[in-house]
Amino acid sequence: MTFITKNNSIRLLFMFILSFCIYSCDPDEESFSLTIDFKHLVDDVEVVYGNDNLIYNNSSNIYSVRRLLYVLSDITLYFPDNTFLEIDDFIFINSDDSATLRHTLYDLPQQCSGIRFRLGFSSDDNIDNAYINSPYNFHSLMLWPNLFGTDGGTFQGGYHHLKLEGKFLVNSDESYFYNTHTGPINGFDYSILYPTFYFDSTSSISIYMDINKWYNNPFYDLTSFGNGIMDNLDAQELLYQNGLDIFNVQPNA
Amino acid sequence: MRDYISFIFFSLIVFMILSGCYKYNPVCESCVEYNPTPISLIYPFASFPAPNTPPWNQLTEEGVNLGRHLFYDPILSSDNTVSCASCHKQEYAFGDNTQYSFGINQSLGERNAPTIINIAFHTAFDWDGKSSSVEDQASRPIFNEIELHNNNWSEVINRIKMSELYLDLFCAAFGTSDIDSSHVLKAIAQFERTLISDNSKFDQYLRGEVVLSPEEIRGFNIYSTERGDCFHCHPIGLFTNNMFHNNGIDSQFEDLGRYNVTNNMLDQGAFKSPSLRNIEFSAPYMHDGRFETLEQVIDHYDFGGYDSPTVDPLMKYIGIGLMLTEQEKTDLKAFLLTLSDESFINNADFSNPF
Numbered sequence: 001m002t003f004i005t006k007n008n009s010i011r012l013l014f015m016f017i018l019s020f021c022i023y024s025c026d027p028d029e030e031s032f033s034l035t036i037d038f039k040h041l042v043d044d045v046e047v048v049y050g051n052d053n054l055i056y057n058n059s060s061n062i063y064s065v066r067r068l069l070y071v072l073s074d075i076t077l078y079f080p081d082n083t084f085l086e087i088d089d090f091i092f093i094n095s096d097d098s099a100t101l102r103h104t105l106y107d108l109p110q111q112c113s114g115i116r117f118r119l120g121f122s123s124d125d126n127i128d129n130a131y132i133n134s135p136y137n138f139h140s141l142m143l144w145p146n147l148f149g150t151d152g153g154t155f156q157g158g159y160h161h162l163k164l165e166g167k168f169l170v171n172s173d174e175s176y177f178y179n180t181h182t183g184p185i186n187g188f189d190y191s192i193l194y195p196t197f198y199f200d201s202t203s204s205i206s207i208y209m210d211i212n213k214w215y216n217n218p219f220y221d222l223t224s225f226g227n228g229i230m231d232n233l234d235a236q237e238l239l240y241q242n243g244l245d246i247f248n249v250q251p252n253a
Numbered sequence: 254m255r256d257y258i259s260f261i262f263f264s265l266i267v268f269m270i271l272s273g274c275y276k277y278n279p280v281c282e283s284c285v286e287y288n289p290t291p292i293s294l295i296y297p298f299a300s301f302p303a304p305n306t307p308p309w310n311q312l313t314e315e316g317v318n319l320g321r322h323l324f325y326d327p328i329l330s331s332d333n334t335v336s337c338a339s340c341h342k343q344e345y346a347f348g349d350n351t352q353y354s355f356g357i358n359q360s361l362g363e364r365n366a367p368t369i370i371n372i373a374f375h376t377a378f379d380w381d382g383k384s385s386s387v388e389d390q391a392s393r394p395i396f397n398e399i400e401l402h403n404n405n406w407s408e409v410i411n412r413i414k415m416s417e418l419y420l421d422l423f424c425a426a427f428g429t430s431d432i433d434s435s436h437v438l439k440a441i442a443q444f445e446r447t448l449i450s451d452n453s454k455f456d457q458y459l460r461g462e463v464v465l466s467p468e469e470i471r472g473f474n475i476y477s478t479e480r481g482d483c484f485h486c487h488p489i490g491l492f493t494n495n496m497f498h499n500n501g502i503d504s505q506f507e508d509l510g511r512y513n514v515t516n517n518m519l520d521q522g523a524f525k526s527p528s529l530r531n532i533e534f535s536a537p538y539m540h541d542g543r544f545e546t547l548e549q550v551i552d553h554y555d556f557g558g559y560d561s562p563t564v565d566p567l568m569k570y571i572g573i574g575l576m577l578t579e580q581e582k583t584d585l586k587a588f589l590l591t592l593s594d595e596s597f598i599n600n601a602d603f604s605n606p607f
Contacts, residue, residue, distance in 0.1 A: 050519050052562065066566045129490070132302050137376065139302065140494035145477040145484050155477070165566035177569035179479075227569040228479035 032108040034077065034115075037206040037252065038093045038101050040068055047211065049095040052167045054175065059212035061222045062169035063178065068095045068211075069141060070162040073121050074193060077105070078114030080201050085109070090121070090131075092138045100136055111201040115249060120161025120191030126184055128157030144183045144230075154185050154231040161191055162243075164214065168222040178222050180214060181230050182239050190240045197249035204252040213246045214239060287428030289313035294373060297451050300459070300490040304373040306446060310388065310439045315425040318606075320444030322422060323437060325605045328412050330401040332357050337394065337441065338605065340366040344598055346531035347448060352542035360399035364508070365542030368535045370528050370597070373446035377495045380524045380540045383514045387442040392434070406434040413437070450530050450597035458591070465591060471581070472588025481554070481575065481585055485567050486526040492592065497523040498565040501558020502539055510540065521563045533593040547589060551582050 040047045042065070043057045052064045073090035087105060094100045120126070128146050132139045139159075146157030164180040182190055199205060214220065220238045229235035292312040294304050306312065323329060327336045340354035340362070341347040347369035353362040364380050372378065372387055384390035394400035395409060403409050410432055413419050420430050427436050455473075457463045465473065475481035477489070486494050497511040499522040511520035524540040538544040544553065557574040558564065564571060577585070597603075 129299050132300070132490075137495060140488050140491075140496070143484070143488045143490075145489070147474060147477055167566070176572060177566045179566060179569050227573075228482070230479050 031106070032111050033104055033106045033203055034108060034112045035102065035104045035204045035252075036091070036115075037204075038103075038209070039206050040065070040095070040209045040211055042211050047095075052175075054167065054169055057212055059215045060219050061215050063215075063222065064166040064168075065095075065164070065211060066166040068162075068164050068209075069093065069160070071120055071142065071159065072117040072207075073125060073191075074116075074118040076116040076196075077108065077112045078116070078196060078198070079108075079110040080113045081110070083109070084114075090125075091117075092134070092136055092142070094136060094141065097136055111203055112199075112205070113201040114196045114198040115205070115207075116194060116196040118191050118193040119243060119247075120182065120184075121159060122191055122193075123184065123189040126158035126189070126191070131159065156184065156187070158184060164211070170223055177227065179227055179229070180239065182236060182243070183230065185231055185236060186233060188233070188236070190236050192240065192243050194244075194247060197247070199249060199251045202251040206250050206252055208248045208250065209246050210248065211246075214242050217242060217245075287424070289315045289426065289428075292317060292447070294446065294449065296371075296374070296449050297456070301371070301374050301451070302491075304446065305376060305386070306373060307386070307388075310442060312443045312446060313426065315422075316427070316440050316443040317447055319419075319422040319426040320440035320442065321603075322418070322606055323441050324444050325607055328416060329395055329403075329409060329437075330357050331403045331408070333412070335401055337391075340394075340400070341369050343600075343603055343605075344534065346370055346450070346534040346598060348535040350536065352537050356394075356397070356400040357402050360402075362399055364540050365537060367525075367527060368531065369445055369448050370450050370530050371448070371491055373449065374491055375493070375495055375528075377497070377525050381511045381514050382497060382525055387445055388438045391438045391441040391445070409437070410434065448597075448603055450594040452596045453530065453592045453594040455588075455591040456594070466587065468584050468587040469591050470588075472584035472586065473591075475577070475581055475585045476588050480581075481577070482567070482569070483529075483554075483585075487529045492529040493526045495525070497525050498567065499523045499561065499563045500554075501560070501564045501568045501571055502543070502553060504559040504561045506561075508541065519563050522561060523563065523565070529589060530592050531594055531597060533590050534598055547586050548582070551577070551585055555582065 042055050047065045047068070049065060049067060052066060054062050054064050056062055070093050071090055072093070075087040075091065077085045077087065079085070085108065091103050092100055129139070142159040142163070144158045144160050145155040147155045148157065161182045162180070166178060167175045168178045169175050184190055215222065218238060218241060220235070220242060225232065225235045290313055292314055294306075294312065296304070324337045327333045327339070329336060335355075335357050340349050342349060349366040352365060354366045355361060367380060378384035378387065378390040379393070384393060395403050413432055419432070423432050423436055424430050426440055429436075454463060454465070458465050476483045486496070486498055488494055497520060503522060506522040509521050511523040512518070532547065536545060536547070538547075538550050544550050555575045555577045557570040557572060558568045560571050
């Protein structure tokens, strides 16, 4: 006959609690992730950043791409069972910082089969100094001026949507810098909310930007607009129109 | 019995060996009751990011006080003639008013001494960003042969230990009299992190305490639009974007700047955008102090700058120029002068304690 001593009782109780803890964990509860690579193309060729090599291309402008920075916000992920998940954070892409060219979203309930996002911030989210502690020096690099309270009240603060910079060819031996910077002016919100991009469920996708499209439809002439377009309503309007179809999303092989 | 004697004998030997390892450390009274007073930096939360204070070097009153003494004490230089403050003078916003500064033996530096303003919130240090933190930055001049010119830490520490002043200060700051290099750097960094400037006329304007003159407002509009396009590299708040740019002051470079750190060809001739706070007090300007006046700086940007393979695209008026009118230049300068903070350059807490 075996007696359960006091020490044995404690051991048994401990084992019981341990077993309960182990079995209460659901082994089927698996979390998923989505890795997003950001790629930027001119005529289907991926851009090599950081030089002033002019790219002879199918757009109306001959230009180089020194750097490209932009924000994607209001990100919503879609799943095969028709559920979706809204992501609170925005994504900042900066061609000067390779760490920003790949983002991974963790703790997803399933593999994704669709994504929706906005280029830039909506008016509600584009708030002066709202993201001052965001990583990758986002605030300093993307800040949009605030001239509220002055006569130059075109700018109401917040952040750029996109900064595309390089040189453009004026004639065979003359080139100048361009700064294609977009953001809100005069109370107009020029952010772009894209329709959902669907794909076969996956854990890895690439978001492609076709840079030529910024200048093609309708025609945006870098020579005519020159520089300093941040408060140029016509330029911002044209860029908004052109930006409507610049993105494409594909699952990675 | 024999075993017992052997045991006693062996224990005695072990005790003697251990005793021989004991190192005498002078213990001051403040070390006995080490109880430093934590400091929280006070700054404009809305327009400054959170300070980059490492968890292992939180600010205390005692640490800052020690750092302030070390900052102003020539004891850190090999011949006791030069201190941090020799090149970073409070009256010049902790920069220098000469193109280059003198180190020991009248050695002349190679770059203009940068200001030390709000660096608790900066992420890049030195003109070329070679230092990764305030602590890291504080160590460099100590061994630079044209600055404080020490050969190693032990000679620095020995001089400090010989001083009657520092034993108590180190005890109070770090609870030890066993001074080492990390304590020195931590203390200097703590003091430098307190050098906050947030009370310029423009700060007061943002707080609704004063109004800007029409001239200053016009200058603000030039600064904050692409008319002057200053804000991209010097955004409102810290007035630096903590990035490195070739701003077109040369087409060929004697000093390769950021390239010396990264070996990236595109970084040739690039230097950190300095904070424009207190720019009135921090002449001369640029990494090599080539411009003596704000008018010369404005004229450079108005001209547009010189082209080169690495010049930054934000210098988009190269070959064109800003074409500012004389009135616009005057207005822009008027705005820049609103960034002067008299309370910063006269703050007694930042001054020489000796």
